[in-house]
Amino acid sequence: MAQPSAFSVMRNRAAVAEELRRLLPRMEEDFRAARTVPLGLSVIDRHLPRGGLSCGALHEVVPETQGTTPTAFGFIAALLIRLSTPAISSIPPCGEGLGVGVGRPSAGLDALRQPRDPPPYPPPQGGRERGRRPLFFVMPRYGLGPHGRLHGHGLGTLGLDPARLILVETAHRRDTLWAMEEALRSRAPLAVAGMIDKLELKLSQRLQLAAVDAGLPLLLLRPASTLESSAAATRWRIGTAKAARDRFGLIARARWHLTLERCRNGRPGEWMVEYDHVAHRFSLVAALADPALSRGAGEQAFGKTRRA
Amino acid sequence: MLAVAAAGGPRIAALNEAAEAAGLKLGAPLADARAQAESLQVRAVDPTADSAALRRVALWATRYTPTASPWGEENSADGFFLDIEGAAHLFGGEKMLIADLASRLQQNFGLPARIAVAATPGAAWALSRFHTAPLTVLPSGDEAAALAPFPVEALRLTAETCTALRRLGFKSVGALLDQPRAPFAARFPAEFLRRIDQALGRLDEPLVPIVAPPVYHSLRYLLEPIFTQDAVVALASRLMHTLVHVLTRDDVGARALRLSLYRVDGAVETVDIGLTLPTRSVTHVARLLDLKLEALAATQDAGFGFEAVGLAVIRAEPMPARQSKLDIDCHPEVQAQRALGDGPASSAPSFAGHLRWPPQDGDDVERCAALIDALRQRLGPHSVRRFEAVASHIPERAEILSLVDGEALQSPPPGRRRSTADSRRAGGSCTNDEAKTGHGEAWEQTRRPLLLLPRAEPTEVTALVPDGPPRRFCWRGVTYEVAGAQGPERIASEWWLLRTLNPSAHSRDGEDPILNGAKAERQQALTRDYYLVEDADGHRFWLYREGLYGRETTAARWFVHGLFA
Numbered sequence: 001m002a003q004p005s006a007f008s009v010m011r012n013r014a015a016v017a018e019e020l021r022r023l024l025p026r027m028e029e030d031f032r033a034a035r036t037v038p039l040g041l042s043v044i045d046r047h048l049p050r051g052g053l054s055c056g057a058l059h060e061v062v063p064e065t066q067g068t069t070p071t072a073f074g075f076i077a078a079l080l081i082r083l084s085t086p087a088i089s090s091i092p093p094c095g096e097g098l099g100v101g102v103g104r105p106s107a108g109l110d111a112l113r114q115p116r117d118p119p120p121y122p123p124p125q126g127g128r129e130r131g132r133r134p135l136f137f138v139m140p141r142y143g144l145g146p147h148g149r150l151h152g153h154g155l156g157t158l159g160l161d162p163a164r165l166i167l168v169e170t171a172h173r174r175d176t177l178w179a180m181e182e183a184l185r186s187r188a189p190l191a192v193a194g195m196i197d198k199l200e201l202k203l204s205q206r207l208q209l210a211a212v213d214a215g216l217p218l219l220l221l222r223p224a225s226t227l228e229s230s231a232a233a234t235r236w237r238i239g240t241a242k243a244a245r246d247r248f249g250l251i252a253r254a255r256w257h258l259t260l261e262r263c264r265n266g267r268p269g270e271w272m273v274e275y276d277h278v279a280h281r282f283s284l285v286a287a288l289a290d291p292a293l294s295r296g297a298g299e300q301a302f303g304k305t306r307r308a
Numbered sequence: 309m310l311a312v313a314a315a316g317g318p319r320i321a322a323l324n325e326a327a328e329a330a331g332l333k334l335g336a337p338l339a340d341a342r343a344q345a346e347s348l349q350v351r352a353v354d355p356t357a358d359s360a361a362l363r364r365v366a367l368w369a370t371r372y373t374p375t376a377s378p379w380g381e382e383n384s385a386d387g388f389f390l391d392i393e394g395a396a397h398l399f400g401g402e403k404m405l406i407a408d409l410a411s412r413l414q415q416n417f418g419l420p421a422r423i424a425v426a427a428t429p430g431a432a433w434a435l436s437r438f439h440t441a442p443l444t445v446l447p448s449g450d451e452a453a454a455l456a457p458f459p460v461e462a463l464r465l466t467a468e469t470c471t472a473l474r475r476l477g478f479k480s481v482g483a484l485l486d487q488p489r490a491p492f493a494a495r496f497p498a499e500f501l502r503r504i505d506q507a508l509g510r511l512d513e514p515l516v517p518i519v520a521p522p523v524y525h526s527l528r529y530l531l532e533p534i535f536t537q538d539a540v541v542a543l544a545s546r547l548m549h550t551l552v553h554v555l556t557r558d559d560v561g562a563r564a565l566r567l568s569l570y571r572v573d574g575a576v577e578t579v580d581i582g583l584t585l586p587t588r589s590v591t592h593v594a595r596l597l598d599l600k601l602e603a604l605a606a607t608q609d610a611g612f613g614f615e616a617v618g619l620a621v622i623r624a625e626p627m628p629a630r631q632s633k634l635d636i637d638c639h640p641e642v643q644a645q646r647a648l649g650d651g652p653a654s655s656a657p658s659f660a661g662h663l664r665w666p667p668q669d670g671d672d673v674e675r676c677a678a679l680i681d682a683l684r685q686r687l688g689p690h691s692v693r694r695f696e697a698v699a700s701h702i703p704e705r706a707e708i709l710s711l712v713d714g715e716a717l718q719s720p721p722p723g724r725r726r727s728t729a730d731s732r733r734a735g736g737s738c739t740n741d742e743a744k745t746g747h748g749e750a751w752e753q754t755r756r757p758l759l760l761l762p763r764a765e766p767t768e769v770t771a772l773v774p775d776g777p778p779r780r781f782c783w784r785g786v787t788y789e790v791a792g793a794q795g796p797e798r799i800a801s802e803w804w805l806l807r808t809l810n811p812s813a814h815s816r817d818g819e820d821p822i823l824n825g826a827k828a829e830r831q832q833a834l835t836r837d838y839y840l841v842e843d844a845d846g847h848r849f850w851l852y853r854e855g856l857y858g859r860e861t862t863a864a865r866w867f868v869h870g871l872f873a
Contacts, residue, residue, distance in 0.1 A: 148761035150759065151707070151756060152707040154756045162694075162751060166692060169690075188679040189679070254848070
């Protein structure tokens with residue numbers, strides 16, 4: 001007698017929670033964001049609101065340590081590629097059901113992956129147009145500091161056409177902020193990326209508002225030591241892992257340890273992913289053909305988590 | 309009084325009124341002058357400061373006409389020409405113009421001026437020097453009669469020629485004009501007849517303007533001087549409004565603009581603006597000016613305010629009318645008028661323009677160009693750049709950062725080939741065309757690091773065999789255990805560059821030590837063996853060993869050159 005009633009209460013609660021979660025972005029006026037771009041890995045996309053990385057939001061990317069800055073930068077490049085490749089969302093997600101994510105996957109929230117309501121207005125550009133608008137990268141004149149400078153051929157290696165990237169060099173932090181906001185407000189680029197060392201809450205709110213208004217994503221590379229609160233929609237912490245090797249022992253794909261530290265209207269999570277620079281997609285390490293190899297990699301990832 | 313060093317002792321170069329009253333004369337020896345007048349103050353002539361001052365005044369005079377040309381040494385460097393053709397009616401005629409010019413020179417600079425208007429620069433020069441009245445207007449065609457009574461110096465001849473003419477008995481210009489030309493041509497330098505012809509208008513005399521003459525120009529005088537940036541920008545946008553009509557009429561847009569601010573005290577401030585794409589937008593130009601003025605606020609000084617503001621289009625480029633916006637060009641009357649006016653000549657470029665400007669993405673390109681313009685105004689002209697591949701296997705030389713221009717923004721989506729001419733222009737050091745056929749193909753297909761260190765950093769490496777992969781390396785004080793190394797990728801020095809450099813290095817030996825040093829370094833450039841190295845934590849590095857063991861060197865050095873994602 002009590003059993004079914006408790007079950008129905010639970011069901012009701014689940015339905016109510018789901019409904020509330022669906023309404024929450026509207027209350028925060030995030031629904032203005034025209035579209036979301038899925039990472040192509042449902043395990044991760046499930047954690048993100050509306051099933052993907054929101055265009056029209058500020059996203060922070062933080063390396064785990066100072067030494068993993070190149071990896072964090074690689075992740076930004078990969079996100080830029082996801083954002084700029086027109087046909088990318090048609091690639092079927094892979095690694096489904098084999099998630100090693102530490103977050104709690106819940107079947108009831110799968111509905112969140114597909115937004116129920118159609119977007120308030122159609123996205124401004126079609127797929128062909130999206131492929132042509134440039135990407136802006138704003139960075140201080142000293143570049144990435146001890147990590148050298150951006151290498152166009154290296155971007156090409158990751159799959160991003162260097163000719164599409166426009167570099168903006170600034171002399172002061174104030175100019176960096178101004179340039180990023182200016183680029184967002186003009187709505188000319190497809191996405192804006194940048195790096196900045198210090199960012200107060202107020203300034204991050206300002207950037208977030210600019211990104212929301214423009215409907216463009218702003219990807220910020222932050223130094224490893226950042227701890228201050230910010231208005232960013234997501235904060236990713238990126239670590240390195242031993243690369244995937246083919247049967248000849250050569251490096252096949254880079255492996256990254258992703259931690260979704262903060263995610264507004266979503267849930268944090270932790271994954272070990274591979275990035276395929278040819279197909280422009282992420283896949284979970286566990287989805288590899290060789291189970292022994294993947295188990296080893298997964299264990300290593302969890303060991304790292306426990307240490308952290 | 310100013311003195312200049314000359315043959316036979318210093319001579320008087322310039323006098324003030326008091327000295328003139330004392331009976332001193334230009335060109336007289338300084339010793340005589342000292343004997344003649346007591347309490348003489350003598351300063352050395354400073355030609356540099358003189359020419360700078362003259363330049364300043366000439367720049368100020370561009371408020372009357374864009375073509376102001378300060379006199380060079382051959383014109384005795386103490387005045388300037390103004391080409392007032394087509395400008396005089398704006399001031400109520402030539403007489404009014406020179407009266408205004410004279411009074412302003414007196415007020416602003418305290419300069420008493422002698423001004424003459426004539427059909428040729430030579431005649432104007434002579435009149436301003438030798439006519440009794442300080443302000444003269446000579447009707448066109450009267451040059452010969454007007455110049456006849458003047459001494460031969462009025463023809464801007466060298467001192468030697470003048471002396472020779474005087475010895476021959478020619479004291480006035482009129483005496484020279486009547487003579488047959490052939491004997492003079494035989495006895496005097498060609499310059500003599502040229503000067504006569506120039507004065508009489510038989511020969512053209514090109515003027516070198518102080519600033520490049522604008523294509524389109526708009527200027528406004530103010531009753532009250534303005535100080536604030538807002539006022540300047542508001543006025544400039546009004547000037548731009550007037551320019552837009554002419555620009556639209558001619559189917560062009562501005563690629564470079566210059567804002568001239570004429571200060572009350574005579575100084576002129578100029579603000580130059582370059583644009584990525586031709587534009588006719590008033591708001592865009594106003595915003596760029598606003599940004600630029602803000603960036604220049606520290607160095608620029610409004611002084612007592614600006615009394616005139618001019619906006620000039622320095623470079624105009626074709627900008628065909630587009631259909632996407634409601635424009636005056638779309639008006640049927642305007643189009644009909646154009647069809648009647650110049651017919652096929654104008655229709656051809658506008659058609660090509662439509663191909664280049666598909667209406668649906670034109671807005672994107674325009675917005676992008678506007679953004680780049682705005683960024684450049686505040687951050688500096690070289691702050692917005694993009695990667696450009698260069699045909700070189702040496703990683704640090706394989707790309708350059710080039711400025712973003714309008715063509716680059718309109719470039720086709722990646723994958724389509726660019727012409728070789730384009731690539732050659734873009735990549736400065738490109739020598740072989742075959743290696744660089746297209747933009748899409750020029751990017752390396754092999755694995756390259758995401759970040760490249762600006763300078764390869766030496767590192768301590770432990771390896772099992774001298775020409776084997778590294779096992780352990782120490783970089784920036786941290787020791788990394790190598791978990792896996794992949795390589796080598798062997799990149800040899802670019803011998804085809806050495807072959808072209810060698811002969812010049814020999815022929816110009818010892819001329820430029822830095823250049824020769826660079827060449828020597830290039831000659832000795834060693835082969836590099838690159839390894840992709842991964843440490844136990846998954847950090848990936850790009851290391852190289854310099855020199856082939858046993859063939860090029862016995863102790864190979866190791867460097868860290870890049871970092872992988």
